[in-house]
Structure formats: structure tokens, C-alpha cells
Amino acid sequence: MWLRGFFGGWFLFVLCHLASSTILHRPRSRSSGISALNFVSAALAVGTSTFTGISLITGFSFLITGVTAFGTINEPTRIGQHSEHERITRAAFGCPINVAVSDGTCFESLSLTQLAGESGPDGHVGRGFNGGVGAPDTLDPVPEGPEAHCDNADFLDSKLFGLDEYPQSRHQATRQLQTCIDHLRQRFSEGLDAADHIVDEHARIVEKEVDISVFYCRFSFPELHLHIFARGKCSAIEGFGRALHGIQDFYAHSNWADSPAEGPIGLSNPPGLGRDDPPTFLDLRAENAIDEQVPKNLSTGCFGGGLTDGPIGQPGHPLEPGSMDCTGRITHHTMNKDNGIIDPYTGTTNSPGPNTPRSNIEDNFERAVRAAIKDSQRQWRFFREEIRRFYGTERGNIIICSLVRDDPTHDCYGRRIAFVRDAGEETTGGNRIADMQIPIHRWLLAELEGNAHDEGSGEGPTSHNTTKRRGSSGDMREHIPLPLAGLDDIPLVSTGLEFSTALTELIRNSTAIPTNKTAIVAITKAHNPELLNQIAHIFRAGDEGIRVHIGLLPPASAGSGPYRNSLIENPQEDDLITAVLRTGGTYSILHHDNDVSSFLDHVISRGLTNYDNPSDTSTLLSPGLSISDYITPSSEPRRYNFDATAHDNILISLSPISTRLKLKVFLRHVRTNFIVKELDIGRGGNATFVAELGFRDVPRGDAWYEVEVRHLGDGGFEGDPVEVGRLEGSGLFEVSVEVQDVGGIGDDDDDYETEDEEEVHREGDGSQGMKGESEGDAMKKKMYEGHEEL
Numbered sequence: 001m002w003l004r005g006f007f008g009g010w011f012l013f014v015l016c017h018l019a020s021s022t023i024l025h026r027p028r029s030r031s032s033g034i035s036a037l038n039f040v041s042a043a044l045a046v047g048t049s050t051f052t053g054i055s056l057i058t059g060f061s062f063l064i065t066g067v068t069a070f071g072t073i074n075e076p077t078r079i080g081q082h083s084e085h086e087r088i089t090r091a092a093f094g095c096p097i098n099v100a101v102s103d104g105t106c107f108e109s110l111s112l113t114q115l116a117g118e119s120g121p122d123g124h125v126g127r128g129f130n131g132g133v134g135a136p137d138t139l140d141p142v143p144e145g146p147e148a149h150c151d152n153a154d155f156l157d158s159k160l161f162g163l164d165e166y167p168q169s170r171h172q173a174t175r176q177l178q179t180c181i182d183h184l185r186q187r188f189s190e191g192l193d194a195a196d197h198i199v200d201e202h203a204r205i206v207e208k209e210v211d212i213s214v215f216y217c218r219f220s221f222p223e224l225h226l227h228i229f230a231r232g233k234c235s236a237i238e239g240f241g242r243a244l245h246g247i248q249d250f251y252a253h254s255n256w257a258d259s260p261a262e263g264p265i266g267l268s269n270p271p272g273l274g275r276d277d278p279p280t281f282l283d284l285r286a287e288n289a290i291d292e293q294v295p296k297n298l299s300t301g302c303f304g305g306g307l308t309d310g311p312i313g314q315p316g317h318p319l320e321p322g323s324m325d326c327t328g329r330i331t332h333h334t335m336n337k338d339n340g341i342i343d344p345y346t347g348t349t350n351s352p353g354p355n356t357p358r359s360n361i362e363d364n365f366e367r368a369v370r371a372a373i374k375d376s377q378r379q380w381r382f383f384r385e386e387i388r389r390f391y392g393t394e395r396g397n398i399i400i401c402s403l404v405r406d407d408p409t410h411d412c413y414g415r416r417i418a419f420v421r422d423a424g425e426e427t428t429g430g431n432r433i434a435d436m437q438i439p440i441h442r443w444l445l446a447e448l449e450g451n452a453h454d455e456g457s458g459e460g461p462t463s464h465n466t467t468k469r470r471g472s473s474g475d476m477r478e479h480i481p482l483p484l485a486g487l488d489d490i491p492l493v494s495t496g497l498e499f500s501t502a503l504t505e506l507i508r509n510s511t512a513i514p515t516n517k518t519a520i521v522a523i524t525k526a527h528n529p530e531l532l533n534q535i536a537h538i539f540r541a542g543d544e545g546i547r548v549h550i551g552l553l554p555p556a557s558a559g560s561g562p563y564r565n566s567l568i569e570n571p572q573e574d575d576l577i578t579a580v581l582r583t584g585g586t587y588s589i590l591h592h593d594n595d596v597s598s599f600l601d602h603v604i605s606r607g608l609t610n611y612d613n614p615s616d617t618s619t620l621l622s623p624g625l626s627i628s629d630y631i632t633p634s635s636e637p638r639r640y641n642f643d644a645t646a647h648d649n650i651l652i653s654l655s656p657i658s659t660r661l662k663l664k665v666f667l668r669h670v671r672t673n674f675i676v677k678e679l680d681i682g683r684g685g686n687a688t689f690v691a692e693l694g695f696r697d698v699p700r701g702d703a704w705y706e707v708e709v710r711h712l713g714d715g716g717f718e719g720d721p722v723e724v725g726r727l728e729g730s731g732l733f734e735v736s737v738e739v740q741d742v743g744g745i746g747d748d749d750d751d752y753e754t755e756d757e758e759e760v761h762r763e764g765d766g767s768q769g770m771k772g773e774s775e776g777d778a779m780k781k782k783m784y785e786g787h788e789e790l
Contacts, residue, residue, distance in 0.1 A: 132241020191239020658731025
């Protein structure tokens with residue numbers, strides 16, 4: 001909801017003065033004296049207010065809150081709202097019932113309340129808390145404007161439907177939508193900036209920045225506090241929540257997901273797009289102009305003001321400064337699907353309305369809510385990816401842990417890791433067990449090299465930071481000497497990798513550190529069936545919630561490229577990889593002995609333990625690795641991210657491991673928000689492509705890319721004869737990454753790929769290679785036509 005100049009001036013002053021006795025000191029159940037100063041608390045404190053003009057206040061409140069967005073308050077009788085924003089957000093981010101510990105995707109109870117808010121009983125307005133998602137409707141000193149709700153981007157194709165010329169062109173409507181998206185991007189960015197305060201430079205949590213045990217967050221005056229007067233966790237939640245508000249409102253205020261009523265299309269019955277996919281242009285990581293991504297018949301509604309919004313567009317009201325003229329336009333009243341009852345656990349809906357006629361058409365309210373929940377989850381994934389990319393995976397993982405967990409200064413610390421290395425004739429053991437506060441690359445590397453890691457002098461609580469325990473480590477069997485000076489001294493396997501001993505050590509100490517905070521990291525030169533004997537132990541690790549990460553060092557004869565066929569050639573290899581991935585861990589083949597550092601980067605990015613990152617995490621692709629992964633029709637697409645720089649292009653090779661696997665692969669340039677390449681890969685073939693820095697990435701100095709791998713379900717490629725056979729949508733695949741040293745910015749004529757690497761290598765599938773123009777290629781050309789070089 002939003003307030004225009006009239007409400008921000010005279011009416012706001014009078015109303016706050018009249019209701020001050022009921023709102024300025026209203027405590028919440030957990031604290032006192034810091035309640036969010038939201039407009040509806042002021043205007044609708046009808047349960048205790050001594051103000052005699054209750055009906056007048058309620059009437060004005062209806063004008064402001066009842067018609068402009070998914071609801072923030074719980075007042076179904078007079079206003080028709082049921083805290084819709086809160087319930088959508090709880091359905092999107094709440095942990096499963098009877099699950100108190102976050103998996104990194106869901107928010108624990110108290111943290112979720114900071115984001116979603118907390119409504120009071122029906123009709124008792126002012127007893128609740130708006131939360132971060134309701135912050136745009138908070139009196140700080142006025143609610144945010146139409147840019148926070150994606151209003152006024154209305155359009156109707158009058159020629160298509162044989163109507164009079166529409167007052168606003170498609171271009172003008174898209175400009176209004178661009179204003180909304182730019183605003184949401186700004187709020188998203190503010191949340192990212194604030195997250196920097198949550199941990200120090202050593203990834204240790206700053207306790208005062210995350211403590212919400214006594215006082216709830218307070219979301220107000222966002223243009224003034226600049227994260228100085230608020231806790232870091234609160235400001236990060238506020239920025240993300242304010243962005244989330246507009247994302248959710250887009251589906252309530254637009255025809256993206258809905259359907260029109262039966263009968264002719266017109267101002268009172270605009271067309272519906274009926275989409276169930278999230279819009280590309282709502283990717284808040286991007287920085288692009290959205291013109292080419294907006295469907296022609298997309299429309300929101302014109303909101304002229306609280307005094308004029310209705311089924312027929314009217315001129316602005318003279319008593320409402322800033323009121324818009326919506327004459328002859330699709331109104332907000334006509335288009336919105338703001339109100340209805342939403343189950344905060346499942347997201348299911350019933351009883352749409354009142355005051356939302358579009359909701360009464362088929363299942364439009366249900367579709368809007370379902371789309372809002374789905375896109376809210378997508379934006380949280382984007383937010384996590386931005387945090388990890390901007391602050392690094394080490395700091396980023398702890399920041400995310402601090403956001404979703406109620407007691408991060410206790411819960412985010414404490415890992416127990418078993419390091420398993422080859423045992424040969426020179427050493428009969430060499431495995432280690434280590435306690436460490438958090439996953440830090442240099443600590444893991446030290447343990448792999450047979451040395452105790454050093455967590456530094458900053459251990460234990462300080463005036464600003466808090467840590468759980470002092471790190472310690474030692475031999476898994478203490479009588480075994482560790483003469484190894486480095487990874488080059490690791491001998492070949494002769495007696496096994498001792499996974500069973502590692503499991504026993506981790507499970508035995510599960511009381512102090514639960515198994516979801518434990519992992520096995522194995523580095524090996526095993527290239528014989530001995531490694532396959534560990535499959536049963538790895539399956540057991542998965543059953544216990546222990547992640548397993550295996551890095552295979554290459555044989556001396558290994559070259560570059562996909563490495564699978566040069567290593568274990570055994571039908572059971574797929575079972576080994578599947579067992580590792582089932583634990584949530586990683587299976588990587590190192591291209592060189594000195595790529596151990598890249599292997600550890602990959603492990604930390606994917607999540608050292610099950611406590612660290614959920615399965616939908618976009619994984620950092622580190623050069624010098626070939627990583628294996630698994631996809632099914634029911635799983636989320638697998639996503640990987642990497643940067644190209646002025647001096648380094650990134651060479652990606654992707655190939656199925658499972659014989660009949662069929663994949664859809666997208667290479668996306670994130671900042672410009674378009675698909676550079678789109679490929680179908682299968683039948684044993686592979687694709688190799690180069691991503692590079694282009695002139696339009698200047699002055700950033702890097703280009704952020706994302707590879708997305710989806711299943712294609714059962715069937716062959718288009719044009720295949722029937723006798724070719726069917727391909728499957730489930731199975732294993734491999735992604736290999738190398739760096740090309742180019743020494744400068746890429747060719748002006750090909751911003752994102754070099755033609756030398758554009759060919760797709762497939763064996764016998766007969767499908768078009770990369771040199772054929774894909775949808776992404778066409779889009780890239782269209783987007784860049786007429787643009788000058790920097």
C-alpha cells in the first residue's frame with residue numbers, strides 16, 4: 001500500500017496526533033517500546049482508541065490499504081485484508097512443520113517473523129508487526145509509492161481488440177514497469193550491502209548485528225538510516241523484504257498469471273497471459289533494460305488514488321494531491337487480486353476478495369498466490385547467490401546462516417571433518433579428524449596436507465565477535481606418524497581409504513556435533529577398483545546425514561578435457577558417483593595435482609556439510625576440475641556460476657555420463673539477463689563453449705555467467721527418426737572447467753564467445769550445433785542493435 005502527498009501531509013499529521021495515545025507506545029508480545037510505526041496501526045487502532053471518529057479513520061484506511069496491494073494487515077471485515085503478504089512469505093520460507101532447524105533454504109521461526117511479520121487477531125489492527133515484506137506499507141514517515149507495487153504499467157492493444165486508442169503506449173507502460181523493477185533492484189542491493197555488517201573480515205559473526213532475541217527488527221526511514229542505526233541482519237532482511245513485497249505485488253497487480261472473464265476483451269475485462277513461469281525481467285540480479293523481455297499484452301492497473309480507484313477510470317481527485325488521471329485506462333480495481341485467505345503453511349487459498357473482482361474469475365487468486373510464492377523462493381536463491389558471490393563463499397555462507405537461523409552465534413559454529421587420504425606402503429594410515437569453527441579454505445588445505453590447522457588468535461568471544469569453540473585436530477589413529485610434507489607425497493592406494501573408520505569417528509561424536517555438521521573430505525590417486533569398495537560406506541554416510549566429498553588426482557598420463565574415461569573404467573563407477581552425490585557432497589576429478597585449491601573452493605561453494613548449503617545452491621565452477629552431478633525430472637535444475645575477466649576466458653565442457661541422458665543447457669550472462677547459448681545435449685555427445693569479458697562488462701572488470709542444466713524428459717531430439725530410440729531425463733553428467741589466458745578484453749564483434757570454440761561435439765545425434773542461431777543468439781543480436789560500444 002502507498003500514501004500520496006495528501007496522506008503524507010495534512011491527513012497524516014492529524015491522524016497521528018489523534019491516535020498517538022494508542023500507537024506510539026504499543027508493545028509487542030516480545031518487547032516494548034520499539035514497535036514498527038506503521039500507518040494501519042495508527043489509523044485502525046479501533047480496539048482501544050479513545051478517538052471518537054472511528055468510522056472516519058476506518059474509511060480513510062480503507063482507501064489507502066484496501067485496494068493497492070496484497071494485504072499487510074489482518075482486517076477482513078472492513079478492509080478485506082488477511083495479512084496476505086505475511087502468509088505468502090511464510091508459505092515460501094517457513095521450515096516444514098515439526099522441523100525447527102533450517103536447511104539453509106527455510107527461515108527458523110523468529111527470523112521468519114522478522115521477514116514475514118506477525119499479524120494480530122482478526123480485526124485487531126495495530127497489534128501486529130509488518131516485518132520486512134510489509135515494510136513498504138510502514139509509516140516511515142509515509143509508505144512507499146507506486147514503484148514499490150508495480151502499479152501504472154497498464155496497456156491494452158487497442159488495434160488487436162478493435163478498441164479506441166489506449167491512453168498509454170506499450171513503451172510508456174514498459175517504462176513504468178522498468179521504474180518498478182529498478183526500485184526493487186535498489187532495495188535488493190541495499191539488503192546485500194547491509195549483509196556485510198553481519199560478519200567481520202574473518203567470517204566471524206558480529207554478535208550485536210544478529211541478536212534478535214530481545215527486540216524485533218524495526219523497519220523505518222530506509223532513506224536515512226543507511227544501515228548505521230539498525231542491526232546488520234535487520235537491514236539485510238529489510239532490503240530483501242522490501243524487494244520481495246514488489247515481486248509479490250506484481251502477480252496480484254498484473255495479468256501475468258491470470259485469465260480474463262468470458263466475453264469481449266476491454267477496459268473492464270483485460271486479457272490474461274495465463275503464465276506459470278517467472279518473468280525473466282524480474283531477475284533482480286540483472287541490470288538490463290527490460291523492453292525486449294516484456295510481452296506485448298502484459299498489463300498492471302492504473303491506481304489513481306484512494307478516492308478514485310474503481311471499476312471505471314476517473315480523473316484525479318482535487319482533494320488528493322498527486323492523484324493520477326486514470327480516465328480510459330485499466331484500473332487497479334479491475335486488475336488486482338489482492339485479497340483472500342491463504343494458508344501460511346501450504347499456500348493454498350480460499351475465499352478470494354472482497355473488492356477484487358478479477359479474483360472471482362476461475363482460479364486467478366490461487367494462481368497469483370502460487371506464482372508469488374514460487375518467485376519469492378527464486379528471489380531468495382538469487383539473494384543467496386549474490387551474497388556468496390560478492391562476499392566470497394566463506395563469508396557468504398556464514399552470512400546466510402546468520403540470516404536464516406535464530407541463534408547464529410551458537411548454531412552457525414562447529415564442524416567436525418574427517419580427512420581421508422591414500423594409504424600405501426610408506427604409511428599405514430594418515431587420516432585425520434578435525435574440529436573447526438566454520439568452513440575455511442586454508443584450514444581444510446592444512447588438514448589435507450597432514451598439518452593441524454591454525455584458527456588464529458581471534459578465537460573465543462571478543463568485544464565484537466563470537467565463536468563457538470577452539471579448533472583442534474589430530475590423527476584419526478594417533479599412533480600413526482604423519483611424515484607427509486605436501487600432497488605430492490600422497491602414495492597410491494594399497495589397503496583402502498578407511499571410510500569406515502572416518503564414519504565411526506564422526507558418528508561417535510554426534511552428541512557434541514550432530515552429523516549434519518560433519519563431512520568426509522577424501523583426496524586420492526585411486527584409479528583401481530579399490531575405491532569402488534567404498535560405495536557401501538558412502539551410502540551409510542548419506543543415511544547418517546554426513547556429506548562426502550571425493551577429489552581424484554589425475555594419473556601422470558592424463559591430458560586436458562573430460563577426464564572420466566581416463567580414470568576408473570568400471571560399470572560400478574556410476575554407482576560410486578551416485579552414492580557421493582546422494583550425500584549432498586561432490587565428486588571431482590582434478591586436472592592437475594596443484595588443483596587441490598580449486599577442489600576445496602568447489603567443496604565450500606557446494607556446502608561442506610548438510611548444514612551449510614541446500615541442494616538448490618548455485619555452485620561455483622572452479623578452473624581445473626571436472627565435476628559430476630545428477631539431474632532428474634523432479635529435481636531443481638543444476639546451476640553453476642563463474643566469472644570471466646579481462647585476462648581469463650573460461651572454457652566449459654559439458655557431457656552426459658549416463659548413456660541415454662538428454663539435457664537442456666543454458667548459458668546466461670547474468671547482469672545483462674539474456675541467454676547467450678541454449679543447447680540440447682545427449683546421446684553421448686558433449687558441448688564446449690567459451691565465456692569471456694566483453695566491452696559491455698566495462699568498467700566492472702568481470703563478466704558473471706550462469707550455466708543451468710535441466711532435464712528434457714523422455715523422448716528424442718526434434719527430427720530424430722523413431723528407430724533412434726528414446727532418451728531419458730534422469731542421470732549423471734560432467735562439467736569441466738579450464739581457463740584461457742587471453743591477456744585482454746574480448747573481440748568487439750563477439751562479446752561473449754570466440755568462434756573457434758563454438759562447435760558442439762556430438763556423436764551421431766544429427767542435431768544443430770552452436771553455430772546455428774539459437775533463441776539466445778537472436779535475442780542477443782536484437783538487444784544490441786543500435787547500441788554504441790563503450
